[in-house]
Amino acid sequence: MITGTPKPIEEILEMVEPYDNIIVAGCFGCVTVCRVGGDKEVQVLSSTLRLAREAAGKKIEIREVCLERQCDPEYLEPMRPYIEDYQAVLSIACGAGIQFMAEKFTKTPLLPGINTGFLGVTERQGEWTERCQGCGDCVLHLTGGICPVTRCAKSIFHGPCGGSVQGICEVDKEVKCGWQLIIDRLVSLEQMENYGKLKPYKGWDTSRDGGPRRIIREDMV
Amino acid sequence: MKAGSNLERVLEAGHFAVTAECGPPRGADADKVLKKAELVKGNVDACNVTDNQTSVVRMSSVAGCMLVQQSGTEPLLQMVVRDRNRIALQSDLLGASALGVRNLLCLSGDHQKFGDDPQAKNVFDIDSIQLIHMVKTMRDEGVFPSGDKLDGAPKFYIGCAINPFADPFEIRVPRFKLKIEAGADFVQTQCIYNMDKFKRFMEDARKEGLHERTKILAGVTPLKSAGMAKFMNRMVAGIEIPEEFIKRIADEPKEKQAAKGIEMCIEQIQEIKEMEGIAGVHVMAIEWEEKLNEIIGGAGLLPRPMVEQ
Ligand code: SF4
Numbered sequence: 001m002i003t004g005t006p007k008p009i010e011e012i013l014e015m016v017e018p019y020d021n022i023i024v025a026g027c028f029g030c031v032t033v034c035r036v037g038g039d040k041e042v043q044v045l046s047s048t049l050r051l052a053r054e055a056a057g058k059k060i061e062i063r064e065v066c067l068e069r070q071c072d073p074e075y076l077e078p079m080r081p082y083i084e085d086y087q088a089v090l091s092i093a094c095g096a097g098i099q100f101m102a103e104k105f106t107k108t109p110l111l112p113g114i115n116t117g118f119l120g121v122t123e124r125q126g127e128w129t130e131r132c133q134g135c136g137d138c139v140l141h142l143t144g145g146i147c148p149v150t151r152c153a154k155s156i157f158h159g160p161c162g163g164s165v166q167g168i169c170e171v172d173k174e175v176k177c178g179w180q181l182i183i184d185r186l187v188s189l190e191q192m193e194n195y196g197k198l199k200p201y202k203g204w205d206t207s208r209d210g211g212p213r214r215i216i217r218e219d220m221v
Numbered sequence: 222m223k224a225g226s227n228l229e230r231v232l233e234a235g236h237f238a239v240t241a242e243c244g245p246p247r248g249a250d251a252d253k254v255l256k257k258a259e260l261v262k263g264n265v266d267a268c269n270v271t272d273n274q275t276s277v278v279r280m281s282s283v284a285g286c287m288l289v290q291q292s293g294t295e296p297l298l299q300m301v302v303r304d305r306n307r308i309a310l311q312s313d314l315l316g317a318s319a320l321g322v323r324n325l326l327c328l329s330g331d332h333q334k335f336g337d338d339p340q341a342k343n344v345f346d347i348d349s350i351q352l353i354h355m356v357k358t359m360r361d362e363g364v365f366p367s368g369d370k371l372d373g374a375p376k377f378y379i380g381c382a383i384n385p386f387a388d389p390f391e392i393r394v395p396r397f398k399l400k401i402e403a404g405a406d407f408v409q410t411q412c413i414y415n416m417d418k419f420k421r422f423m424e425d426a427r428k429e430g431l432h433e434r435t436k437i438l439a440g441v442t443p444l445k446s447a448g449m450a451k452f453m454n455r456m457v458a459g460i461e462i463p464e465e466f467i468k469r470i471a472d473e474p475k476e477k478q479a480a481k482g483i484e485m486c487i488e489q490i491q492e493i494k495e496m497e498g499i500a501g502v503h504v505m506a507i508e509w510e511e512k513l514n515e516i517i518g519g520a521g522l523l524p525r526p527m528v529e530q
C-alpha cells in the first residue's frame with residue numbers, strides 16, 4: 001500500500017490560515033489502511049482545526065467527506081456540485097489522490113494534509129516499512145524476492161558494500177542490510193549462482209528518471 | 222600493458238609494489254596537497270587521491286591527482302559512484318585520462334548520511350562493480366557503454382577495494398571474483414590487523430586462483446596510539462583490531478605508543494611480503510604522511526624500483 005504520515009498540525013493551520021470555509025477530504029484506499037487519511041482521521045483533523053481556530057478567534061467552517069478513492073475520476077465527480085461553495089480542499093489522501101482532485105477541480109486550491117511516504121507493508125500495528133520503489137523493471141526473481149533498489153540504501157546490484165556489518169546497514173543501526181537479506185535468502189533457496197553473475201546496468205528510464213510514467217493497457221482502453 | 226602506468230609496470234615486472242594515499246583538503250589550498258605529496262614522493266609507486274571520503278566535501282580527486290602528478294608522484298584516482306551518474310563518470314574518466322592519470326580505483330562511496338550534506342540526493346546510477354566494467358569496456362573496446370566509438374580510449378590500470386573481513390562471510394571470495402570478472406587489474410584491501418583471518422581469506426582466494434588473475438595489494442594503517450586503535454575498532458565499519466594487537470601498543474607508555482605503532486606496521490608489512498599471492502602493500506598513514514619514509518624504508522622497500530616504459 002501507499003503509506004504516509006500526518007503533517008504537523010502547525011503546518012496545516014498555517015496552510016488553512018487564509019480560509020474560513022473548507023472541505024477536509026479523506027480516502028477509503030491505502031491511507032485508510034495505514035490510518036492516516038480515512039474517515040476517522042477526517043473527523044479528528046476537522047475537530048482539531050475547528051477547536052484551534054475557535055481558540056484563535058477565527059472560526060472555520062469544515063465539510064467532512066471521505067471518498068471511495070481520490071485517484072479514480074468516477075469517485076471525484078460527486079464533489080463537483082458543491083466544491084465551489086468552499087474556498088479550499090484539505091486532502092489527506094496520498095499525493096496522487098490530492099493531485100488528481102486538483103486537476104479535476106481547477107478553481108479550488110488543494111492543500112496536502114499528509115506527507116505521502118512509500119510503497120510498503122504493515123510490519124505490526126503502527127509500523128510500516130518500505131518494499132518497492134516502483135522501478136518499472138522488477139528483478140525480484142534474481143534476488144531471492146528481496147528488492148535491491150529499495151532495501152539497499154545505495155540501490156546497488158552487486159552488494160553488499162563495505163558498510164555492511166553483521167547484517168546491519170551503515171546508514172542506521174535499525175536498518176537491516178538489504179544485501180545480507182538477499183544473500184541469506186539466496187543461500188536458503190540454493191540460488192547463489194544468481195549472485196555470481198554480473199548484472200547489466202539498471203535502466204532507470206522505466207523508473208522516476210524517465211519522467212512521469214504512463215501505463216496503457218490496450219486490452220482495457 | 223593495459224595502461225602503462227608506473228604502478229602497472231612495477232607490478233608486471235614482478236616487484237613488490239607500494240602505494241599510499243593523500244586526502245585532498247577541505248578547501249581550495251593547493252599547497253596542502255603539494256605538501257603531502259612531497260612527503261609521499263620517492264616512497265611509493267603511485268599515490269591514491271581520495272574522492273570525498275566519508276561524504277565530507279573536499280577538493281575534487283581529479284584536481285588532487287593533477288597536483289600530486291605535478292609534484293612528481295604518479296597519482297591513483299579514486300572515484301565513487303555516489304555522486305556521479307554514468308554520464309558524469311564517463312566524462313570525468315575521459316578528462317582524467319586526457320590529463321595523464323593512468324590508475325583508477327572504483328568505489329561505491331560511503332552513504333552521504335555521514336558527511337556535510339546528509340540531505341543530499343545520492344546517485345548510485347551504476348554500482349562500483351559496474352563502474353569497473355564500464356571503464357574496462359571503454360579502455361579495451363574503445364567504445365562508450367552505449368556502443369558509440371570513442372575519440373581516443375581512456376587508459377586506466379583498473380583497481381577496486383576489497384574487505385577481507387566483510388560481512389557476510391560467504392560473500393567475501395565470490396564478490397572479489399565478481400570484481401575480477403568485471404575487469405579489476407589490481408585490488409587494494411581494507412587495512413589489515415587480524416593477520417590470521419587475512420591468511421585464511423588469502424587461502425580461499427588462492428583456491429580460486431584469484432591471486433593469479435589480479436594483483437593484490439594488502440592495506441595497512443599504522444596506529445598512532447592505543448586510543449586510535451580502540452576508536453577504529455568501535456567506529457569504522459569493517460575494521461577489526463584483535464585484542465592482543467591493541468595490547469601491545471597499550472602496554473607502552475603514552476609517548477612511546479606511536480613508535481610502537483610504526484614498528485608493528487613494519488612487522489606487518491614484512492609478514493605480508495612473505496605471503497603467497499600478495500603483490501604489494503597499500504600504506505594508509507592517515508594524516509601521518511611524514512612517517513611513510515620511515516615505515517616503507519623500515520620494511521626494506523626503498524628505493525622504489527625504476528621500470529622502463
Ligand atoms: S525491483 Fe523495482 S519493481 Fe521490483 S520490488 Fe524493487 S523497486 Fe519494486
Ligand code: SF4
Pocket residue numbers: 151152153154155156159160161162163164165168169170171176177178179180
Ligand atoms: S550496508 Fe547493505 S543495505 Fe546498506 S548500503 Fe551497503 S549493501 Fe546497501
